[in-house]
Amino acid sequence: MRKIRWVVSSIVGGIALISTTAFAADQQSLNPADYSSMRQTVKQITLPDIEQPDWLKKQLASEAAAQAAAKRSATTITVTYDVMTKGLVYANLSEFKLLANQTLNDSRGWARMNVKFVEVASGGRFTLVLAEASQLPTYSSGCSAEYSCRAGRYVVINQDRWLGATPSWNSAGGSLRDYRHMVVNHETGHWLGHDHQTCGGGGQPAPVMQQQSIDLQGCSFNPWPLASELWSTQLGI
Amino acid sequence: MEHPTGNLIMKSLRIKNVFKQRRIWLIGGLLGLLVIFITIGIFGYFQQRAIFNNSDAQYGKAKSLMNTIFDTKASRNDRVAAIAELSKAKVTSKCDGEWWSSWQQGVFPAMKEASMACEKHRQHLIRSTRAAGIVTAYLRDDTAIAGQLQKLSSKSDLANWQQAALKTAEGVKTTIIGMHTTEDAKALQTQATKRVDAVVKGWNMLNDSSVKQDKTAYIEAEARLKQSYVDLGAIADESDAKLVKLLDSLRLAVSQK
Numbered sequence: 001m002r003k004i005r006w007v008v009s010s011i012v013g014g015i016a017l018i019s020t021t022a023f024a025a026d027q028q029s030l031n032p033a034d035y036s037s038m039r040q041t042v043k044q045i046t047l048p049d050i051e052q053p054d055w056l057k058k059q060l061a062s063e064a065a066a067q068a069a070a071k072r073s074a075t076t077i078t079v080t081y082d083v084m085t086k087g088l089v090y091a092n093l094s095e096f097k098l099l100a101n102q103t104l105n106d107s108r109g110w111a112r113m114n115v116k117f118v119e120v121a122s123g124g125r126f127t128l129v130l131a132e133a134s135q136l137p138t139y140s141s142g143c144s145a146e147y148s149c150r151a152g153r154y155v156v157i158n159q160d161r162w163l164g165a166t167p168s169w170n171s172a173g174g175s176l177r178d179y180r181h182m183v184v185n186h187e188t189g190h191w192l193g194h195d196h197q198t199c200g201g202g203g204q205p206a207p208v209m210q211q212q213s214i215d216l217q218g219c220s221f222n223p224w225p226l227a228s229e230l231w232s233t234q235l236g237i
Numbered sequence: 238m239e240h241p242t243g244n245l246i247m248k249s250l251r252i253k254n255v256f257k258q259r260r261i262w263l264i265g266g267l268l269g270l271l272v273i274f275i276t277i278g279i280f281g282y283f284q285q286r287a288i289f290n291n292s293d294a295q296y297g298k299a300k301s302l303m304n305t306i307f308d309t310k311a312s313r314n315d316r317v318a319a320i321a322e323l324s325k326a327k328v329t330s331k332c333d334g335e336w337w338s339s340w341q342q343g344v345f346p347a348m349k350e351a352s353m354a355c356e357k358h359r360q361h362l363i364r365s366t367r368a369a370g371i372v373t374a375y376l377r378d379d380t381a382i383a384g385q386l387q388k389l390s391s392k393s394d395l396a397n398w399q400q401a402a403l404k405t406a407e408g409v410k411t412t413i414i415g416m417h418t419t420e421d422a423k424a425l426q427t428q429a430t431k432r433v434d435a436v437v438k439g440w441n442m443l444n445d446s447s448v449k450q451d452k453t454a455y456i457e458a459e460a461r462l463k464q465s466y467v468d469l470g471a472i473a474d475e476s477d478a479k480l481v482k483l484l485d486s487l488r489l490a491v492s493q494k
């Protein structure tokens with residue numbers, strides 16, 4: 001009796017299983033991707049890479065620099081320097097010292113990095129030199145008698161340029177005072193860790209690290225570092 | 238002067254001849270009718286057999302297409318081609334035969350059964366080809382819209398490619414709006430137009446803010462543009478939902494024999 005019941009229940013169960021399986025096969029869900037390429041097409045549509053425009057890059061860099069400067073504002077870094085002359089120097093040394101110090105600590109200059117430049121009698125972190133033009137090549141093979149330069153810890157200002165700027169600067173209508181600000185900032189910029197820059201676009205202020213004495217490249221005179229130049233590998237800023 | 242008896246005999250003989258001739262004509266006529274009837278009967282029989290055979294052949298071919306449409310191993314191209322072919326499948330216009338032959342179905346049970354089977358297949362084919370036609374028409378619109386959307390991801394080599402991207406998106410939108418789609422694809426067309434319009438607006442905002450050098454607007458435009466590309470997925474959702482419904486109808490039509 002029990003065997004018969006087992007056989008019957010097995011048969012009934014089997015039939016139920018078969019019918020369920022058949023139903024499931026018939027009702028299997030349809031995949032639209034088996035018939036339409038729409039999903040695949042839409043998946044492949046991606047936004048092409050948008051390169052940030054130059055103006056935005058500059059704005060962002062400037063903001064980043066400003067933010068960095070704000071962070072640094074809590075601590076002031078003091079940088080000492082000493083001043084010396086080399087060769088036959090007949091320019092007014094006191095005026096040179098005063099103007100150089102004013103330039104270095106000007107609120108438009110490197111001082112924006114919260115750096116204070118203090119002149120010391122000797123043993124400064126760098127030496128600011130006012131040198132006779134012919135003495136420039138003695139500092140480095142890369143230095144010429146024509147322009148100012150930086151060699152190691154020496155920030156060397158060419159006396160001829162200090163007194164008369166450059167012909168291209170003068171012919172472009174630049175003032176001697178601005179040239180002096182520019183040359184001190186530019187050569188000190190090299191000591192801070194900067195290389196030369198090029199003009200960012202016609203009519204824009206030139207980066208102070210551009211060789212403005214030689215060619216403005218369509219930029220306007222600018223004796224002061226741009227916001228994007230406010231960093232220093234020398235000072236770890 | 239004629240003899241009256243002789244005349245009577247002659248008369249009765251003439252009448253006899255007339256009757257005889259008429260009987261011959263009648264028998265001849267009946268035989269003729271019988272021949273015509275048999276000829277028509279045979280002709281009608283073969284004509285109906287031809288209808289049934291033709292219907293069987295059509296149905297066999299359509300069944301093979303129906304299997305391909307829902308064959309999990311078939312490729313997309315094969316499935317779509319099978320749906321399109323099914324939509325164009327020939328269907329027998331009627332299974333009764335002509336009036337002068339259809340009487341045979343009342344006489345021969347086998348003929349009646351064949352006619353009923355033919356009609357059943359015919360109705361099945363009508364439902365299936367109609368449903369396949371609807372899916373085919375929808376897929377045609379779906380493919381046309383997908384083809385337009387493809388253009389959105391192409392980056393031009395031109396210096397002002399962002400302007401070119403805007404022009405492309407505007408072109409895609411205009412083309413989609415101008416498409417003459419079936420009623421079933423209207424919602425898809427509307428959804429595609431809406432989503433591409435968002436892309437157009439994104440590019441417009443980006444280009445405008447770039448000209449104005451407005452950083453905040455530019456960054457917002459960039460985010461909106463990115464989102465508009467992500468939102469294109471809604472077109473695929475719309476397409477999938479409608480297609481599943483139409484395919485379900487097709488499957489129902491195919492499975493109801």
